Amino acid sequence: MSARDDVLAAVRAALGPERRPAVEVDRAYRGRDPLPAGAGVVDLFVERVEDYRATVTRCTAADLVDAVAQALGGAARVVVPDGLDLDVPGAVPDDALTATALDAVDAVVTRATLGIAETGTVVLDHGPGQGRRALSLVPDLHVCVVEAGQVVRGVTDAVARLDPVRPQTWVSGPSATSDIELDRVEGVHGPRRLHVVLVEG
Amino acid sequence: MGATFVGMPPFPEAARTALADTRLRRNLGHATATIRAKRAAVVAELDDWEDLRRQAAAVKDETLTHLDEHLLTLEAALTERGAIVHWARDAADACAVVAEVARAHGIDEVVKVKSMATQEIGLNEALAARGIAAWETDLAELIVQLGDDLPSHILVPAIHRGRSEIREIFRTRMAAAGRPAPDDLTDDPAALAGAARLHLREKFLAARMAVSGANFAVAETGTLVVVESEGNGRMCLTLPEVLVSVVGIEKVVPTYADLDLFLRLLPRSSTGERMNPYTSTWAGVTPGDGPQEVHVVLLDNGRTRALADEYARQVLRCIRCSACLNVCPVYERVGGHAYGSVYPGPIGAILNPLLKGVGSDPVTDSLPYASTLCGACGDVCPVAIDIPGILVHERVKVVDAHRGDRPKAEALAMRAAAWGLGEAGRMALGEKVSGLVGRLPRRRGMPGGRGALSWLPFPGSRWTGARDLPTPPVESFRAWWRRAGRDEEVRR
Numbered sequence A: 001m002s003a004r005d006d007v008l009a010a011v012r013a014a015l016g017p018e019r020r021p022a023v024e025v026d027r028a029y030r031g032r033d034p035l036p037a038g039a040g041v042v043d044l045f046v047e048r049v050e051d052y053r054a055t056v057t058r059c060t061a062a063d064l065v066d067a068v069a070q071a072l073g074g075a076a077r078v079v080v081p082d083g084l085d086l087d088v089p090g091a092v093p094d095d096a097l098t099a100t101a102l103d104a105v106d107a108v109v110t111r112a113t114l115g116i117a118e119t120g121t122v123v124l125d126h127g128p129g130q131g132r133r134a135l136s137l138v139p140d141l142h143v144c145v146v147e148a149g150q151v152v153r154g155v156t157d158a159v160a161r162l163d164p165v166r167p168q169t170w171v172s173g174p175s176a177t178s179d180i181e182l183d184r185v186e187g188v189h190g191p192r193r194l195h196v197v198l199v200e201g
Numbered sequence B: 001m002g003a004t005f006v007g008m009p010p011f012p013e014a015a016r017t018a019l020a021d022t023r024l025r026r027n028l029g030h031a032t033a034t035i036r037a038k039r040a041a042v043v044a045e046l047d048d049w050e051d052l053r054r055q056a057a058a059v060k061d062e063t064l065t066h067l068d069e070h071l072l073t074l075e076a077a078l079t080e081r082g083a084i085v086h087w088a089r090d091a092a093d094a095c096a097v098v099a100e101v102a103r104a105h106g107i108d109e110v111v112k113v114k115s116m117a118t119q120e121i122g123l124n125e126a127l128a129a130r131g132i133a134a135w136e137t138d139l140a141e142l143i144v145q146l147g148d149d150l151p152s153h154i155l156v157p158a159i160h161r162g163r164s165e166i167r168e169i170f171r172t173r174m175a176a177a178g179r180p181a182p183d184d185l186t187d188d189p190a191a192l193a194g195a196a197r198l199h200l201r202e203k204f205l206a207a208r209m210a211v212s213g214a215n216f217a218v219a220e221t222g223t224l225v226v227v228e229s230e231g232n233g234r235m236c237l238t239l240p241e242v243l244v245s246v247v248g249i250e251k252v253v254p255t256y257a258d259l260d261l262f263l264r265l266l267p268r269s270s271t272g273e274r275m276n277p278y279t280s281t282w283a284g285v286t287p288g289d290g291p292q293e294v295h296v297v298l299l300d301n302g303r304t305r306a307l308a309d310e311y312a313r314q315v316l317r318c319i320r321c322s323a324c325l326n327v328c329p330v331y332e333r334v335g336g337h338a339y340g341s342v343y344p345g346p347i348g349a350i351l352n353p354l355l356k357g358v359g360s361d362p363v364t365d366s367l368p369y370a371s372t373l374c375g376a377c378g379d380v381c382p383v384a385i386d387i388p389g390i391l392v393h394e395r396v397k398v399v400d401a402h403r404g405d406r407p408k409a410e411a412l413a414m415r416a417a418a419w420g421l422g423e424a425g426r427m428a429l430g431e432k433v434s435g436l437v438g439r440l441p442r443r444r445g446m447p448g449g450r451g452a453l454s455w456l457p458f459p460g461s462r463w464t465g466a467r468d469l470p471t472p473p474v475e476s477f478r479a480w481w482r483r484a485g486r487d488e489e490v491r492r
């Protein structure tokens, strides 16, 4: 017998021959408001992203290009994904760059799929303007542009909106470790700095 | 390459050694108290925590009750999305699959995402035996691997190491594995993390194959999920050409929508954060993005044995958050190594006997007793596993498995005790003797100011070897009754 047959047979033997009715899963938690009383979604998002020691800039659509340039600081070479609709100083288009080539750029600018207020998370599904997964991973600074309208309340709302077959990256603050005596250290393998530019109005 | 848990002494022996290590106890006490406080704070933010636990338990129960159907759905979804699905009865099957994929590509070096499943099957050792080097890329796992050490915690495997020890390991061992540590390396955590970053980046950029586990596998869509903090996971899941993920068959969840529960419960229970820094999901192969050859190994290795126990199968709900370790008074004092397994703490005390079965291995048989049954683990578990109940259930199984054995000294002592307590006259005699014992010098105090004996001659040593015996009162109850009773009569 193949390993597949053996494992499936063992599962069936373990569960027994009788018909097993479905287990009811109650979903009462869905649609419940996870926001603390009085907090606005966007304000909470900003507060929670900053809680992760990421930087947030709030701007209007008209100021966006300037805000991104500011966020990039002195970054000389900035990789930009296909479909990014922004003028970025020092832009290096993603021309199927190798990992080693990516390692030589200073920063990346992407858009996001959504932001989660409750947890201070940005989610990328790597569609247009977000690039393949390696782009927002290898460079040291990630500038991520999020529209206020993309911010949802909590994880439940986020999961309900996301496409399960697209690759996704959920990012909450810069890369971090607490493996050495539980002291939190930012910047291990992913970007050492995360800068969220939030576009309102 | 790499130390192994094989040949470890049973828990009571290992625990005694660990208890003597004061630095270990200090590191652990600090670490578990810190994580406990963080967890409590973020859990308190959610007023529907108990609902979430109950519902997550229901999702996992549904998964387990119809596991065969969900596995077939998962296999079909993965295949449709371009992944290659393998099945593994046991560790040997799974290791062979991973080695075969490497061999087919002429690969002799792989990078690894921290994964309990690959540790459970001893993948690194199995690959090393076939001439393939497997590099751990999680900082704590790197410390453990370079130190030729064993993990002692599910979430923070190097929790037993202090910063100066880690500096020493990096200074003396990094060079043999690749880029050496900088000459001026200090024991500042940021400097140590920086050294790991440089050392591992070379490996990430060169790696052609990665091995991972998965925190969840969505049957309906073939979506795999890895939850992490450092970005080493993203490096491994994204940069190499070939990815092999070893996934326990209990990691399945039926639908994508089920993930909302677990992505709320896991980070809060585990690192005490609202969300972990990075979560990666992928379904099969995405053209032009990430590995273009994706394998998934569906691993049994004892899970169907656990599944067959209708009561204890709830152990397979476990999402490896490690919350039960951090609240366990036994774990906090003895550390993870004493459990002799990659799964330590309360979860290890029930999972190991359920995966391996009881009655043949003394280490495994000792684990259900490695608990005070205080119940803290069951209260904290985000998927509401009745850990204390299963501990008792497994103790019964251990006892049953040894029914035919030659009686052990402890059993003889118990039998003697039963005889001694069995009849009034014998008990009175015994109490006279114990009154004498009670006048012996006491070595230690017990809580509440009661005296205690920490050593008795054989066969009593079977008891005092691991516990203190409260000293019997100086006067027996009968003696007191006779004396006080007489006094009463006198007074009347």
Ligand code: SF4
Binding pocket: B269, B317, B318, B319, B320, B321, B322, B323, B324, B325, B347, B377, B380, B381, B382, B383, B384, B385
């Ligand atoms: S048994 Fe529960 S608390 Fe312990 S690791 Fe598993 S899920 Fe977490």
